[in-house]
Amino acid sequence: xxxxxxxxxxxxxxxxxxxxxxxxxxxxxxxxxxxxxxxxxxxxxxxxxxxxxxxxxxxxxxxxxxxxxxxxxxxxxxxxxxxxxxxxxxxxxxxxxxxxxxxxxxxxxxxxxxxxxxxxxxxxxxxxxxxxxxxxxxxxxxxxxxxxxxxxxxxxxxxxxxxxxxxxxxxxxxxxxxxxxxxxxxxxxxxxxxxxxxxxxxxxxxxxxxxxxxxxxxxxxxxxxxxxxxxxxxxxxxxxxxxxxxxxxxxxxxxxxxxxxxxxxxxxxxxxxxxxxxxxxxxxxxxxxxxxxxxxxxxxxxxxxxxxxxxxxxxxxxxxxxxxxxxxxxxxxxxxxxxxxxxxxxxxxxxxxxxxxxxxxxxxxxxxxxxxxxxxxxxxxxxxxxxxxxxxxxxxxxxxxxxxxxxxxxxxxxxxxxxxxxxxxxxxxxxxxxxxxxxxxxx
Amino acid sequence: xxxxxxxxxxxxxxxxxxxxxxxxxxxxxxxxxxxxxxxxxxxxxxxxxxxxxxxxxxxxxxxxxxxxxxxxxxxxxxxxxxxxxxxxxxxxxxxxxxxxxxxxxxxxxxxxxxxxxxxxxxxxxxxxxxxxxxxxxxxxxxxxxxxxxxxxxxxxxxxxxxxxxxxxxxxxxxxxxxxxxxxxxxxxxxxxxxxxxxxxxxxxxxxxxxxxxxxxxxxxxxxxxxxxxxxxxxxxxxxxxxxxxxxxxxxxxxxxxxxxxxxxxxxxxxxxxxxxxxxxxxxxxxxxxxxxxxxxxxxxxxxxxxxxxxxxxxxxxxxxxxxxxxxxxxxxxxxxxxxxxxxxxxxxxxxxxxxxxxxxxxxxxxxxxxxxxxxxxxxxxxxxxxxxxxxxxxxxxxxxxxxxxxxxxxxxxxxxxxxxxxxxxxxxxxxxxxxxxxxxxxxxxxxxxxxxxxxxxxxxxxxxxxxxxxxxxxxxxxxxxxx
Numbered sequence: 001x002x003x004x005x006x007x008x009x010x011x012x013x014x015x016x017x018x019x020x021x022x023x024x025x026x027x028x029x030x031x032x033x034x035x036x037x038x039x040x041x042x043x044x045x046x047x048x049x050x051x052x053x054x055x056x057x058x059x060x061x062x063x064x065x066x067x068x069x070x071x072x073x074x075x076x077x078x079x080x081x082x083x084x085x086x087x088x089x090x091x092x093x094x095x096x097x098x099x100x101x102x103x104x105x106x107x108x109x110x111x112x113x114x115x116x117x118x119x120x121x122x123x124x125x126x127x128x129x130x131x132x133x134x135x136x137x138x139x140x141x142x143x144x145x146x147x148x149x150x151x152x153x154x155x156x157x158x159x160x161x162x163x164x165x166x167x168x169x170x171x172x173x174x175x176x177x178x179x180x181x182x183x184x185x186x187x188x189x190x191x192x193x194x195x196x197x198x199x200x201x202x203x204x205x206x207x208x209x210x211x212x213x214x215x216x217x218x219x220x221x222x223x224x225x226x227x228x229x230x231x232x233x234x235x236x237x238x239x240x241x242x243x244x245x246x247x248x249x250x251x252x253x254x255x256x257x258x259x260x261x262x263x264x265x266x267x268x269x270x271x272x273x274x275x276x277x278x279x280x281x282x283x284x285x286x287x288x289x290x291x292x293x294x295x296x297x298x299x300x301x302x303x304x305x306x307x308x309x310x311x312x313x314x315x316x317x318x319x320x321x322x323x324x325x326x327x328x329x330x331x332x333x334x335x336x337x338x339x340x341x342x343x344x345x346x347x348x349x350x351x352x353x354x355x356x357x358x359x360x361x362x363x364x365x366x367x368x369x370x371x372x373x374x375x376x377x378x379x380x381x382x383x384x385x386x387x388x389x390x391x392x393x394x395x396x397x398x399x400x401x402x403x404x405x406x407x408x409x410x411x412x413x414x415x416x417x418x419x420x421x422x423x424x425x426x427x428x429x430x431x432x433x434x435x436x437x438x439x440x441x442x443x
Numbered sequence: 444x445x446x447x448x449x450x451x452x453x454x455x456x457x458x459x460x461x462x463x464x465x466x467x468x469x470x471x472x473x474x475x476x477x478x479x480x481x482x483x484x485x486x487x488x489x490x491x492x493x494x495x496x497x498x499x500x501x502x503x504x505x506x507x508x509x510x511x512x513x514x515x516x517x518x519x520x521x522x523x524x525x526x527x528x529x530x531x532x533x534x535x536x537x538x539x540x541x542x543x544x545x546x547x548x549x550x551x552x553x554x555x556x557x558x559x560x561x562x563x564x565x566x567x568x569x570x571x572x573x574x575x576x577x578x579x580x581x582x583x584x585x586x587x588x589x590x591x592x593x594x595x596x597x598x599x600x601x602x603x604x605x606x607x608x609x610x611x612x613x614x615x616x617x618x619x620x621x622x623x624x625x626x627x628x629x630x631x632x633x634x635x636x637x638x639x640x641x642x643x644x645x646x647x648x649x650x651x652x653x654x655x656x657x658x659x660x661x662x663x664x665x666x667x668x669x670x671x672x673x674x675x676x677x678x679x680x681x682x683x684x685x686x687x688x689x690x691x692x693x694x695x696x697x698x699x700x701x702x703x704x705x706x707x708x709x710x711x712x713x714x715x716x717x718x719x720x721x722x723x724x725x726x727x728x729x730x731x732x733x734x735x736x737x738x739x740x741x742x743x744x745x746x747x748x749x750x751x752x753x754x755x756x757x758x759x760x761x762x763x764x765x766x767x768x769x770x771x772x773x774x775x776x777x778x779x780x781x782x783x784x785x786x787x788x789x790x791x792x793x794x795x796x797x798x799x800x801x802x803x804x805x806x807x808x809x810x811x812x813x814x815x816x817x818x819x820x821x822x823x824x825x826x827x828x829x830x831x832x833x834x835x836x837x838x839x840x841x842x843x844x845x846x847x848x849x850x851x852x853x854x855x856x857x858x859x860x861x862x863x864x865x866x867x868x869x870x871x872x873x874x875x876x877x878x879x880x881x882x883x884x885x886x887x888x889x890x891x892x893x894x895x896x897x898x899x900x901x902x903x904x905x906x907x908x909x910x911x912x913x914x915x916x917x918x919x920x921x922x923x924x925x926x
Contacts, residue, residue, distance in 0.1 A: 135807050142811035191578070298924050318917070319608065319836040321578035328917040334924065350802050353811070357843060360897045412846030412897045434810055441808070 045069050046423055047082045051091035051404065056098050056371060056378045056393040066096065068400040071422035076394055089418070095409050097374060098393050099146025099401030099421065101381035102352050103312040104265075104292050104345035106151065107136035108165070114155035116196050119204060120217045122185060122253035124160025126150050132165075132173040136349045141167040141427050142435060143353035144409075144416040146401040147178060149385045151292070154188035154267040155196040157204070157214045161185050161253065162265070164385055166401070166421050170439030182386035184289070185257060187214070188267035189277060190323050211276060218284045221254030228255065263289040263386050265312075269323035271299040278307050290384045292345070294335075295327035301338035310341030310384050315358040316365070332376060333366025343381035360410040373410050399423075504908035507531040509546040510889065513555035518562055518856075518864045519878035528560060530885035533907035538879045553889075558902065561859070561894050562878050563618025563886030565866035566841045567797045568751075568777070568831035571609055571622055571637065572602035572644075577836070586625035587632070591663055591676060592689045594739035596632025598622045599651040604644040608835050610915035613639040615839035616888035616901045619649070619866075619876055621831070626658045626753060629682050630689070633739065634751070636870050638886075640906040653870060654749040655739075657686070659763035660778070661755075683762060690770045693740035699731045746773045749869075751797065753777035757785040764792065775869055780814050781806060790824035795869045798828045801844055801851075812851055818861070819852030828857070829866045846895030858895060 046068040053064035053076065067075040067082040075081065106113050112129035115121045130150065140148065147166055152159030164181035189210055198205030204213050227245040234242035256262045264281070268274050268291045281288050287308075291297065294311035295318065297304060304311065313335075318327035336342040344359050346352035359377045362368035368376070375392075382392030391399050400423035407414035419427040425437050433441050508530045515526035517538060527544040529537035537544045546552060575582035584601035587593050602622060612620070618639050624631040633652040641647035659682065666677040676682045706728035742748045752767055752774040754760040760782050767774045776796040780803040782789060789796065798818050805813035821828050830848075832841045845858040853861075867877025875884045885908035892899040904911045 136804075139804070139811045298921075316840070317836070319576055322576050325576055326920055328920050330917075330921045334921070349804065353802075354847070357847070357897045363898045364900050407850060410898065412843050412895060413850040415850045 045074075045083055045086035046089060046400070046420075047080065047086045048089045048091055048096060048402070048404070050093055051096035052093060053394055054095060054097045054370070054374055054409070055395065056374050057395055059371065063093070064096075066394060066400070066402065068420075068423040071400055071424070073394060073396055073398050073400050076396060089404070091404055094417065095405040095407075095414070096394070097144075097403050097405065097409050098378040098398075099391065099403055099419065100144045100355050100377045101343075101385070101392060102140065102145050102148040102346050102355060102377075103290070103343045103381040103384040104151055104347045105140075105148040105349075105352055106153065106347065107140065107148070107349045107352065108132060108134035108150060110134070114153035114159065114196075116153075116155035119157045119193055119197055119210075119213050120250065121156050121160050122158045122217075122257070123249035124152060126152060126161060126163040127177070130163050130165070130173065130176075132171075132176045136352075137165070137167050137176070138169040138427075138434065138436065138439070139349070140352040141169055141419055142416060142429075144356060144403040144405075144419055145352055146403070146419065146421050147382075147385070147387070147391055148352070149184060149265075151184070151265060152186040154186075154190075154192040157188055157193050157210055158217060158254070159186040159188060161262070164387065167419075168421055168426055168438065170426075170436055178387065182263055183256070183261065184263040184265050184385065185253065186265050186267065187277070189214075189273045190267070190269050191321055192267070207273065211280065215280065217254060218258070218280070221251050221258055222284070224248060224251035225255040225258055257286050258284060260286060265290055265292055265384070267292050269293050269295050269321075269327075271296040274300055274309075275303060278303065278309065289386070290341070290343075293324075293347070295324050295331060297340065298328065298331045298334040299326075301335040301340055304335065305339035308341075310343065310380070311335055312343040312345040312381070312384050314347070315344050315361040329361060329365040332362050333368050333372075336362075336368070336372065336376075337366075341380050341383050342376055343384050344376040345381065356409045356414060357412055360412075363410060370410060504530065504533050504885075507536070507547045507550035508905070508908060508910075509544075509550040509552045510555045510560055510887065511546070511552055512541065513558040513560040513889065515879055516559060516561040516859060516894070517879040518860060519880050526560070528879060528887060530887065530905060530908035533885055533909070535879060535881055535883050535885050535887070538881060553903075555889050557891075558889045559892055559894065559899075560879070561616075561888050561890070562863050562876070562883075563888055563904070563906065564616050564841060564862045564894070565829075565870070565877065566612075566617050566620040566832050566838050566862070567829045567866050567869065568623050568833050569612075569620045569838050570625065570835040571612060571620055571639075571838060572604065572606050572647075573598060573622060573624070574835045575603070575606060575608065586627050588627055591628045591665070591682065591685060592630045592736060593624075593628055593632050594630045594655060594743075595735040596624060597635075597652055598624055598632060599635045599644075599648050602635060602637070602644050602648060604641065604647050607916040608838070609639050611836070611917055612838035613904055613906070613911060614901060614913055614915055614918075615842070616890065616894060616904055617838055617841055618886040618888070618904065618906050619872075620838065621654070621870065623656055623751070626656065626660070627663060629658055629663045629686055630740075631656060631658065636872065638906060640909075640911055649872070650870075652742075652748070654751050654775075655743055656751045656753060656777070657763065657767070657772075657774070658753045659683075659686075659759050659766075660753060661759065679759070679762065683766060686766055687769070689736075690740060690744060690766075693737040693744055694770075696731070696734060696737035697741050697744065703728055703730050743772055744770060746771060748773070749871075750774040751777050754779060755781045755803075757782050757788075760785065760789070778803075780817065783809075783813055783817065783820070786820055786824055789821065790826050795827040795829060795865065796821055797831050797869075799830060799844065800833050801848055815847065816851040818848040818858070822853055822857050827865055827869070828861050829869055830858075830861045840897075842895050842899075843897050846893075846897065849895065855895070 049065040051064055053061040065080045067080040108131045109129050110131045115124045149164050151162045162184040164178035165176045166178050168176050193210050194204050204210045231244050266277050274291050290310035290312050292312045294313045297311045316329035318324050332342050355377045359373045362373045379392035382388035391401050402420045403416050404418040405414045406417040417429045418425055427435055429435050510528045515523040523540055525541045527541050573584045620637055622635045634654045635648050636650040636653040637647050638649050666673045676685050710727050750772045752763050754763045755778050775794050801814050803814045818828050830844050832838045845862050849855050849858045864877035867873040887905040889903040890899050890901045
């Protein structure tokens with residue numbers, strides 16, 4: 001277990017009006033940016049027919065079909081209208097689900113997960129370290145994962161900004177980036193920061209120190225934000241002599257947190273720390289998107305629901321450290337029943353390859369329904385990342401990120417047969433070698 | 444799923460438990476250092492311990508139990524739909540179709556209609572009882588890293604019967620396990636074979652020192668920290684030379700003791716012949732100095748006990764097997780997760796393999812399922828395989844691995860055998876465990892479905908014919924926060 005990579009993040013949720021504005025802008029940009037890419041990859045229309053379609057939002061359609069046009073889901077139902085020229089994939093009754101979304105991953109970073117030289121490093125951009133050729137991207141894809149949130153580790157109280165990828169293994173770096181995904185920043189709390197810096201006789205070495213360091217950084221960011229606000233006000237008033245304050249990448253990132261422009265993802269295990277983080281967010285006026293790991297969420301699920309903070313948690317990991325001692329496998333379902341957005345995530349290059357099994361555990365531990373279990377690795381995970389309007393379910397208008405399964409997906413024995421991203425097959429189990437369509441071995 | 448009478452049984456067990464706790468004559472007559480420094484009153488501690496650690500001794504099976512109507516996965520002789528299992532005196536006394544088994548008149552009958560019944564699962568490598576919280580050093584007794592050759596370490600000496608991890612594991616039907624030290628030494632110490640319920644550590648330790656790992660994966664090298672810090676053995680050459688020397692020393696030690704015993708015996712005979720001759724007394728031989736390390740190796744050199752030979756890559760595997768053969772060690776293989784190119788060679792060794800974990804990453808140029816399919820590849824070549832969780836906290840997920848292997852070609856029956864009968868055979872306990880057969884220990888599991896599926900919920904576990912309380916520290920937390 002790589003405890004240092006057990007990062008958590010609290011999601012700083014964007015204020016509603018802002019969020020709507022952002023989404024609209026994003027949607028427009030997406031169209032503009034992705035149109036050429038789609039053209040290049042010569043998309044043809046695709047119809048997947050005779051599938052048992054598990055939509056994740058509106059039940060399961062037996063003998064269903066999905067019509068994919070320009071990489072998007074254009075129709076879903078028992079029958080769909082599609083042009084005769086469309087490529088037909090006959091699912092022969094097999095299960096079709098949305099692509100799996102891993103809302104907490106550290107793959108493809110070549111160990112550049114923690115800039116553990118200072119507890120506050122919000123200016124670290126995961127994209128700069130993203131190793132798009134890492135085979136773990138392929139292995140996760142073969143397990144049905146189409147999108148991942150690559151997060152910083154939890155050595156620092158504020159680790160840096162994440163990157164969201166699509167698992168289009170074999171393409172170039174920028175083609176793997178999820179277009180216009182919302183920014184996420186990784187905060188942490190608890191044992192890891194205090195251990196890393198405590199071991200060096202530095203601050204923080206206690207939970208008191210952890211929170212003091214975080215609060216201090218936020219106070220500085222408030223000052224920085226005020227300076228810039230004052231400057232912008234002067235500009236607005238037409239003051240041509242106004243000189244801009246010096247840019248500070250660290251403070252700029254935190255000011256964006258305070259302005260609600262970044263989703264705050266917080267690595268946090270203990271219930272009391274979740275309460276403290278929520279109180280601090282209230283104190284400084286930002287929102288949290290999700291607690292990651294959140295193994296004691298079941299103790300404070302009401303409060304999480306009331307603050308609309310999600311959790312990205314393990315199905316049944318426990319006992320690997322003291323703050324994971326009260327973990328129980330019923331956590332996910334107990335929190336979900338209280339109205340919390342719950343995702344099951346991997347935090348592991350191993351488990352990301354079989355998140356379907358991890359999700360299935362919620363059926364056993366707590367009695368999640370099939371759709372609830374599926375949502376925990378699709379739509380709910382998309383919500384954590386802020387992309388639930390674009391992926392995470394089989395609904396018209398969403399990206400055609402789909403998995404065709406050999407066997408029942410929510411089981412030990414269901415394995416992906418074909419994985420499609422934006423309507424194109426990227427993995428096909430029937431192919432020899434690696435089973436890849438866009439990657440040539442030896443490259 | 445039809446509801447069963449199991450909840451009733453559970454409450455009976457709980458009642459019995461409370462009664463036993465009230466008597467305060469709990470099986471825990473020994474106080475444990477872990478608790479002794481605390482001011483918690485002893486009776487309360489005993490109650491807590493009883494809740495967390497079920498003791499068969501306190502509740503020996505007083506009357507027969509018949510599980511009626513379930514689907515029996517016997518493992519040894521197929522599947523019996525609508526079957527009956529009778530347990531009496533801690534043993535299985537009848538197994539068969541409902542039409543063919545007579546239920547004893549005084550038996551407690553459990554309706555298991557709609558349920559699946561199978562033998563308790565056996566995990567072939569765990570760290571149960573050696574760790575509580577991985578990151579908290581004081582709760583770990585996993586390995587002595589001060590030397591690489593530590594055959595005189597006995598996991599039985601560290602085994603913590605009251606570990607909160609044990610009820611968590613057995614709630615998923617794991618009833619027996621091998622406890623092994625961590626793998627950072629070539630010879631880290633000796634395994635134990637345990638049962639996951641019992642009054643005390645000795646009760647749970649069915650076999651002390653049942654086997655010994657010999658690890659040769661490269662991880663045992665003392666090569667960390669560059670040339671400044673590394674020490675012998677910093678290479679595989681060093682590891683192999685050190686192992687070879689250790690076994691040679693043990694052979695030599697054995698010879699010295701044999702010589703001594705012979706001389707002693709000769710001396711005794713001479714004395715008997717010539718009782719009145721005081722002069723001969725000075726010829727009594729002196730025993731060699733005892734050496735616990737070398738002594739511990741002797742049963743393995745004599746082939747009386749099993750070496751668990753761990754290697755991953757073909758080259759490590761061949762070096763390790765070469766060493767084992769040089770000293771005529773009896774061995775089973777462990778891991779071999781990167782040995783795909785030499786599986787025919789593995790098969791030619793005609794030894795069982797503890798395979799995996801199959802979740803090991805494949806090599807960089809390999810297909811994603813290169814390790815997932817390893818069990819099937821070995822099975823095709825006639826190799827007997829068993830699975831292990833290689834874990835402490837995740838022992839409960841052992842059956843998932845077996846199930847997953849079936850998705851990559853391992854026949855279902857073989858997957859189930861790999862965590863039951865095959866394991867019992869490898870560990871020399873097939874006469875007592877591993878299948879639903881008359882005469883075997885009544886370690887029996889009732890679940891609401893396929894034991895190899897991750898969704899299946901275990902409803903009741905019997906160990907030595909006794910219904911185990913289906914509670915753990917985790918169920919207690921769940922219940923506390925569900926109020």
